[in-house]
Amino acid sequence: MSADLLVVQEDPDRGSIWTGTGERTDAVAVVDGRIVALGTEAWDRRDARTEVVPVADGTLLPAFRDGHIHPLNGGAETLDCDLVDSADVGEVLRRVASFADEHPAEAWVVGWGYPPEILPGGTGRASVLDGVVGDRPVALWSSDHHMVWCNSAALRVAGITAATADPPRGTIVRDRDGEPVGTLLEEAEHLLDDHLPARGIEKQARGLQVGLDRMTSAGLVWGQDAWITLPMLPAFARVADAGDLTADLDVAPKVEVERWRDQLEAFRDARRDVTAATARRAADGVPGGRLTLSTVKLFVDGVIEGGTGALLEPYCALAHDPTSGGGHGIANWEPGELARACAAFDAAGFQLHLHAIGDRAVRDALDAFEHVAVVNGHRDRRPVVAHTHLVHPSDRARFRALGAVANFEPLWAQPNEIMVDLTAPRLGPERSGWQYPIGSLLRGGAHISFGSDWPVSSHLPLQGIQVAVTRQVPGAPDAGVLHPEERITRDDALQAYTAGVAFQAGEELDTGTIAVGQRADLVLTDVDVTRVPAAALGEVAVQRTWRAGTTVHDVGR
Numbered sequence: 320m321s322a323d324l325l326v327v328q329e330d331p332d333r334g335s336i337w338t339g340t341g342e343r344t345d346a347v348a349v350v351d352g353r354i355v356a357l358g359t360e361a362w363d364r365r366d367a368r369t370e371v372v373p374v375a376d377g378t379l380l381p382a383f384r385d386g387h388i389h390p391l392n393g394g395a396e397t398l399d400c401d402l403v404d405s406a407d408v409g410e411v412l413r414r415v416a417s418f419a420d421e422h423p424a425e426a427w428v429v430g431w432g433y434p435p436e437i438l439p440g441g442t443g444r445a446s447v448l449d450g451v452v453g454d455r456p457v458a459l460w461s462s463d464h465h466m467v468w469c470n471s472a473a474l475r476v477a478g479i480t481a482a483t484a485d486p487p488r489g490t491i492v493r494d495r496d497g498e499p500v501g502t503l504l505e506e507a508e509h510l511l512d513d514h515l516p517a518r519g520i521e522k523q524a525r526g527l528q529v530g531l532d533r534m535t536s537a538g539l540v541w542g543q544d545a546w547i548t549l550p551m552l553p554a555f556a557r558v559a560d561a562g563d564l565t566a567d568l569d570v571a572p573k574v575e576v577e578r579w580r581d582q583l584e585a586f587r588d589a590r591r592d593v594t595a596a597t598a599r600r601a602a603d604g605v606p607g608g609r610l611t612l613s614t615v616k617l618f619v620d621g622v623i624e625g626g627t628g629a630l631l632e633p634y635c636a637l638a639h640d641p642t643s644g645g646g647h648g649i650a651n652w653e654p655g656e657l658a659r660a661c662a663a664f665d666a667a668g669f670q671l672h673l674h675a676i677g678d679r680a681v682r683d684a685l686d687a688f689e690h691v692a693v694v695n696g697h698r699d700r701r702p703v704v705a706h707t708h709l710v711h712p713s714d715r716a717r718f719r720a721l722g723a724v725a726n727f728e729p730l731w732a733q734p735n736e737i738m739v740d741l742t743a744p745r746l747g748p749e750r751s752g753w754q755y756p757i758g759s760l761l762r763g764g765a766h767i768s769f770g771s772d773w774p775v776s777s778h779l780p781l782q783g784i785q786v787a788v789t790r791q792v793p794g795a796p797d798a799g800v801l802h803p804e805e806r807i808t809r810d811d812a813l814q815a816y817t818a819g820v821a822f823q824a825g826e827e828l829d830t831g832t833i834a835v836g837q838r839a840d841l842v843l844t845d846v847d848v849t850r851v852p853a854a855a856l857g858e859v860a861v862q863r864t865w866r867a868g869t870t871v872h873d874v875g876r
Contacts, residue, residue, distance in 0.1 A: 322348035322355070322364035324868060326372045326379050326841070334374035335849045339381050339818055339832035347379065349839040352868035357835060372863070378848045380813065381832050382840035382864060383780040384541040384820035386726045387672075387705050387770030390534060390568065391544065391551060395518060395526025396774055400430030402459060403774065407437050408447065415459070416451040427473075427516055428452055430459040432774060435466065436737040440640050441625055442492055443468030445501030458511055463775055465622045467508045469501050476514050479503075486510065488576070488651045490627070505621045505649055523554035530773075531558070534566045535872040537779050538842035538861040540608070541567040541824065543770070545672060545705060546616050548572060549589055555610055556596060564607035565871040569824065571614040571672050576652055579660045586615060587667055608866060614670040616705075619657065620680035621649050623708065624741040628677035631711060635747045643745075647679065654683050658690035661702075665691045670825075671702040672726075678711040678753065685714055688721045701766070703823060706731075709746070710756050718765035724823045725760050726768045729787035729812065730776045732757065734801045757787060757815075758805040768819040769812070780816045781848070785856035787812040793857050809853065839868035 328334050328345040336344050338357075347354060348361035356364055365371065400418035405411045411433050419428050435441040441461075448457050448470035456473035460466070474480075481497040489506030491499050503510060518526075534542060547555075547570045558564050570593075572586055593612040600607075621627025626634055626643065629650040636644030652660070661671050671691070675684040681704060688702045700722065707725045718725050732755035743751045761767050769787070771778045785793060790806050792798040800806075807815075821831030830838045843863040851859060864872035 320350055320355070320364070321366040322350055322361070322369045324349040324372065324839070324865070325361060325365050325369050326374060326843070327362070328374050334376050334378060335847050336374060336379045336833065337813065337849055338834065339814055340834055342834070344833075347833055347841070349868045352839050354833060354835055354837050354839050357833075372843065374843065377844040377846060377862060379833070380538075380842050380844070380848070381817040381830070382540040382842045382866065383538045383816045384824070384831070385534070385539050385770045385773075385778070385780070386543050386703070386768035386820040386823050387545045387728065388534070388542040388773050388778065389544060389546060390530025390542055390773075391523055391527040391547070391554060393526075393774035393778075394529030394531075394533070395522055396431035397529055398522060398526060400428060400459070401432065402430045403432035403462065405433050405437065411437070411459070412447070412451045415448065415457060419452045419455075425516070427455060428457040429515065430457075432462045433459055433468070434737065435461040435463065435624055436740050438468075440637055440643065441466065441741055442500060442502045445469055445471045445474060445499075448501065456514070458515065463622050463624065465505055465625050465627060467503045467511065469503065469511070471501070473511065474499055474501065477510050479510055483510070488649050490649070504625055505627050520554050520557065523551060524557045527554055527558050528563065531563070531565050533773070533778050535864050535866075536861060538864050538872075539566060539778070539780065540840045540864065540866040540871065541820065541830075542569075543614065543672065543824070544568050544570045545772075546571065546573050549585060552589060552593065559596070559600060559607060559610050560605065562606040564610060566866065567608040567611075569611045569613055571616040572612070574615050574617045574660060574664065576656070579663070583663055583667060586612075586664075586669070606869075614672050615664050617657070617660065617671070617673045618651050619673050619675045619684055620651060620677050622676055623648075623745055624737055626745060628708065629679040629683070630677045630709075631679045631682070632750070634745050637744050648677055650679060650683065652683065654686060657683055658687040661687040662691045662694045665700060666695050670700070672705055673703065674705045676706050676708040678709045678714070678750070681707065681710050682714055685717045685721060685723060688723055692721065701823060701825065703768070705770075706772070707760075708755060709750065709753050710760075712753065715756060715759055715763055718760055719763055722766075724766045724768050726770055726823065727755060727757055727815070728772045728776060729755075729757065729769050729783040729815075730771065731755065732790055732801055732805070733786050733792045734799050735792050738801065752802060754802065756805055758807050761807055761811060766819065766822055767815045768823040769815040770820070779857065781844075781859050782857035784809070784812040784816060785853060787815070788853045788856065791854070793854070796854065809849070809856075813848070839865055841865040
């Protein structure tokens with residue numbers, strides 16, 4: 320049978336085909352969305368109807384897959400006041416003022432993505448925002464989404480005063496007199512929920528389209544949407560029903576500490592409905608990707624830069640704020656309750672995806688997985704520790720022993736401002752050396768997957784791959800290397816963003832490598848990623864992306 324698609328390396332000295340299996344080849348043939356032949360046999364599949372694509376100076380790879388991303392929320396946030404990559408507080412204020420001027424009818428000014436390291440100690444003050452917008456509420460979320468900076472009007476509308484108690488698992492940052500300064504941490508963010516304007520299905524669907532476009536243009540054809548709520552599902556369904564779901568998505572609803580028992584049945588019902596709708600679209604020939612709901616998301620703690628990541632030993636004080644030390648962060652779950660919740664959702668057939676940043680949180684997550692195996696029996700369940708930021712050395716071997724997948728956001732493993740100014744000082748020298756132990760876990764036989772956590776950080780896999788290999792700040796080699804012993808090889812980094820995520824999703828037999836029988840999820844870059852200097856990997860661009868043999872991104876179109 321002739322090939323529908325044939326990707327070829329015509330010159331052995333130009334370009335490459337990276338299979339992810341170690342096998343070398345100069346041609347890949349695709350029929351009906353599947354890889355049917357490599358090498359000479361692939362060349363033999365060529366005829367007049369075959370689309371032939373040369374790799375030229377680039378590389379053909381298995382398409383990338385993101386083990387932790389937020390395409391709907393990330394896309395919808397770009398429709399509000401976009402604060403991503405603001406250089407300093409002045410730029411944040413200029414963007415806020417400009418957005419307010421351009422949207423005079425908006426009841427609130429809502430913004431997303433300011434880098435917390437631009438604020439002293441990561442704390443924003445209402446008085447600073449009051450100087451640019453004082454006539455209506457302003458709420459700005461940090462890039463890590465674990466803190467929100469409010470103006471005085473927002474605090475007033477939400478009724479947040481010195482008399483307001485901190486909610487469970489949240490903190491209202493206060494001055495010495497107990498007055499709120501304008502920063503809300505973790506669950507305290509939800510004090511705003513009843514007052515913020517509703518996003519609505521139309522905006523959610525538009526946001527998802529933005530997120531999908533970002534994904535496919537970066538070479539991503541699958542993503543674990545790692546935090547949804549059930550009211551978001553109609554937006555996903557609208558995009559899927561229109562045939563516009565250009566990547567496969569598995570959505571993970573968030574499990575709440577106080578009401579997880581009530582959520583269990585609702586999540587089962589939602590999974591049934593999503594599965595039925597996906598089957599209906601397939602039967603009706605609706606084009607596009609698959610939507611699944613096979614995973615649940617649990618937040619074990621917060622983030623270290625905000626002092627809310629759960630630690631085994633107390634935080635160190637920041638030099639400019641002697642009162643910032645001493646606490647252990649915020650553990651969202653009592654360990655026994657976490658274990659019981661995990662066991663219940665596992666018994667119901669859900670995959671577990673646990674946000675765990677601090678070393679206590681990682682240990683609590685692993686303890687919960689161990690409990691699940693004892694209570695529910697051993698099987699190939701692949702629970703995920705998401706972010707895996709700080710791992711106590713005594714817990715490293717447990718990942719392999721428990722079959723847990725360590726999901727890393729490799730772009731974070733660099734000595735940038737947030738690391739130097741906020742994170743490392745809060746940990747001290749010894750614990751700082753335990754951060755993002757990608758190399759250690761890989762050498763210890765653990766399963767590794769990569770993700771971006773977009774919009775928290777860049778969605779571009781090759782930028783994360785560059786940092787995984789170098790552990791350096793891109794474009795700033797003089798900033799040093801973050802724990803060079805944790806660097807990994809280029810091949811290992813590529814595999815973590817392809818086959819590693821396929822393993823996390825339970826799809827490694829179907830996708831994640833370039834091999835006969837695999838689905839033709841492919842990406843073509845403009846530069847040869849096997850030969851470009853490691854420090855330039857993040858600059859490589861994606862030329863074309865195929866999902867199951869169908870083009871979902873092409874710079875030439």
